[in-house]
Amino acid sequence: MTKILNPFYEFITDLIYFLGATGILARNIAIDLLTPPRYPRLLIDQIYHIGQKSLPLVIITSGSMGMVMSLQFGLGLEKFGGKFYVPKVLAVTVLREIGPMFTSLMLAARVGAGITAEIGSMVVTQQIDAIRALGTNPIKKIVIPRFLGCIISIPILCSLANIVGNLGGLIVGTSELNLDANFYILKIVTTVNLKDYLSGFFKTFFFASIISITACHFGLRVGNGTKAVGIATTRSVVVSCILILVCDFFLSKLFWLIEKWI
Amino acid sequence: MNIIEVKNFRKSFGPRVIHSDVSFVVKKGECLGLIGGSGTGKSVLLRSLIGLEKPDSGSIIIQGNEISSLPERELVNVRRRVAYAFQDGALFDSMTVYENLAYPLRAHFNMKESEIAERIQSQLNEFGLPEAGQLYPANLSGGMQKRIGLARAMIMNPEVVLYDEPTAGLDPFNTKRIQELILKLKAKGVSSILVTHDMPTAFAVCDDMVFLGGGKVIASGSINDLKNQADGPIQRFINGEL
Numbered sequence: 001m002t003k004i005l006n007p008f009y010e011f012i013t014d015l016i017y018f019l020g021a022t023g024i025l026a027r028n029i030a031i032d033l034l035t036p037p038r039y040p041r042l043l044i045d046q047i048y049h050i051g052q053k054s055l056p057l058v059i060i061t062s063g064s065m066g067m068v069m070s071l072q073f074g075l076g077l078e079k080f081g082g083k084f085y086v087p088k089v090l091a092v093t094v095l096r097e098i099g100p101m102f103t104s105l106m107l108a109a110r111v112g113a114g115i116t117a118e119i120g121s122m123v124v125t126q127q128i129d130a131i132r133a134l135g136t137n138p139i140k141k142i143v144i145p146r147f148l149g150c151i152i153s154i155p156i157l158c159s160l161a162n163i164v165g166n167l168g169g170l171i172v173g174t175s176e177l178n179l180d181a182n183f184y185i186l187k188i189v190t191t192v193n194l195k196d197y198l199s200g201f202f203k204t205f206f207f208a209s210i211i212s213i214t215a216c217h218f219g220l221r222v223g224n225g226t227k228a229v230g231i232a233t234t235r236s237v238v239v240s241c242i243l244i245l246v247c248d249f250f251l252s253k254l255f256w257l258i259e260k261w262i
Numbered sequence: 263m264n265i266i267e268v269k270n271f272r273k274s275f276g277p278r279v280i281h282s283d284v285s286f287v288v289k290k291g292e293c294l295g296l297i298g299g300s301g302t303g304k305s306v307l308l309r310s311l312i313g314l315e316k317p318d319s320g321s322i323i324i325q326g327n328e329i330s331s332l333p334e335r336e337l338v339n340v341r342r343r344v345a346y347a348f349q350d351g352a353l354f355d356s357m358t359v360y361e362n363l364a365y366p367l368r369a370h371f372n373m374k375e376s377e378i379a380e381r382i383q384s385q386l387n388e389f390g391l392p393e394a395g396q397l398y399p400a401n402l403s404g405g406m407q408k409r410i411g412l413a414r415a416m417i418m419n420p421e422v423v424l425y426d427e428p429t430a431g432l433d434p435f436n437t438k439r440i441q442e443l444i445l446k447l448k449a450k451g452v453s454s455i456l457v458t459h460d461m462p463t464a465f466a467v468c469d470d471m472v473f474l475g476g477g478k479v480i481a482s483g484s485i486n487d488l489k490n491q492a493d494g495p496i497q498r499f500i501n502g503e504l
Contacts, residue, residue, distance in 0.1 A: 135341035
């Protein structure tokens with residue numbers, strides 16, 4: 001019986017520990033954000049690394065995603081004579097769900113893994129200790145630039161993914177489903193509204209926080225040796241992806257309630 | 263006057279007790295050698311002196327201030343006065359040597375960039391690496407990284423320096439250079455603790471020694487007294503019996 005229960009017990013204790021530690025980290029970020037010194041150059045570096053360097057990944061994945069979805073919707077709806085609904089369905093789905101979530105999952109893998117591996121290596125080579133020993137604060141110098149870099153870059157990348165995703169859909173819609181390009185664009189413009197866009201856009205701030213705080217948490221808590229860096233990186237990506245997927249449901253529900261209320 | 267006082271220091275990691283009861287003092291301008299076999303917790307003790315590790319119990323008093331219970335934010339003032347020279351330098355690998363040395367100066371002093379550049383150049387000259395400023399740590403040898411690490415630790419003119427094996431892996435010429443630097447700082451009244459296995463360096467620079475073993479101080483005293491004991495801890499350590 002103990003053998004069966006042990007994994008559950010370990011999971012629960014790990015979960016409680018993770019929530020406590022990330023909660024403390026989030027609190028420290030909030031406190032240190034308000035006080036000097038600030039490192040604007042490091043923030044610009046992070047925006048470059050997180051934002052600009054992720055552009056090819058975001059464009060390729062969101063474009064492919066839009067094309068595949070357009071094709072599947074088209075083939076599925078064609079049976080019921082609903083091929084003409086493809087632009088409407090695709091646009092709303094991409095803006096509200098798939099664009100922000102899919103892009104965030106991609107960035108959790110690319111950016112989250114990078115942050116954890118980099119900070120983990122700094123822990124192993126005592127660079128984080130050196131920051132502390134020199135009387136400076138690793139939260140300000142290491143965590144906050146990465147947190148803000150994600151908060152600034154990820155919503156922009158997700159907005160771009162929305163556009164590219166719909167463009168992918170348009171390409172397949174015109175070439176494979178024989179829909180007229182003007183018709184396709186008109187349907188998108190007349191269907192989607194600001195609420196559809198904002199519902200997805202606001203989620204990205206939560207996803208950016210999840211990616212950056214989880215990645216920094218696992219990076220800062222790396223044990224000894226390079227093997228520990230690998231383990232922490234894997235855990236960081238897995239936990240970020242799970243949290244994004246779970247939070248997406250609750251955020252969708254929350255924004256749905258807010259929309260109804262407004 | 264005691265600059266550092268460690269009383270009944272106890273530290274464990276899980277069930278493993280590293281130090282059960284360690285006490286010693288360091289006087290102003292004195293260099294204390296912290297000697298012991300590998301795994302006796304010398305570096306853990308040294309890290310605790312600037313709050314990188316928290317003791318389980320006991321007290322650490324630096325310049326009259328109890329630091330073992332201070333929160334991270336209040337340790338900043340202690341760390342400005344107490345420098346820690348890491349064993350492998352712990353240089354920031356994304357920064358050049360110049361940026362590494364400028365980092366503490368920019369963080370703590372309101373200096374002009376020209377003053378920072380001047381201070382860094384004089385520090386590099388003193389450590390025998392006058393042209394290393396624009397190199398990255400990855401372009402330096404292990405010994406050079408160690409010397410830059412020492413240069414960074416000392417650039418804020420600390421009142422206390424904690425050396426974690428500063429001569430390990432260095433050639434005799436650079437070992438001598440580091441010994442001379444420690445002696446030069448001592449002459450200026452800087453107190454220090456030296457963790458080392460390099461006994462010639464310990465003999466050259468230390469005034470007192472503390473031998474650690476089994477989580478406790480097994481011998482302590484002035485270097486001359488310990489050196490003259492025929493079957494004392496120094497001889498047993500050198501002979502590999504301690």
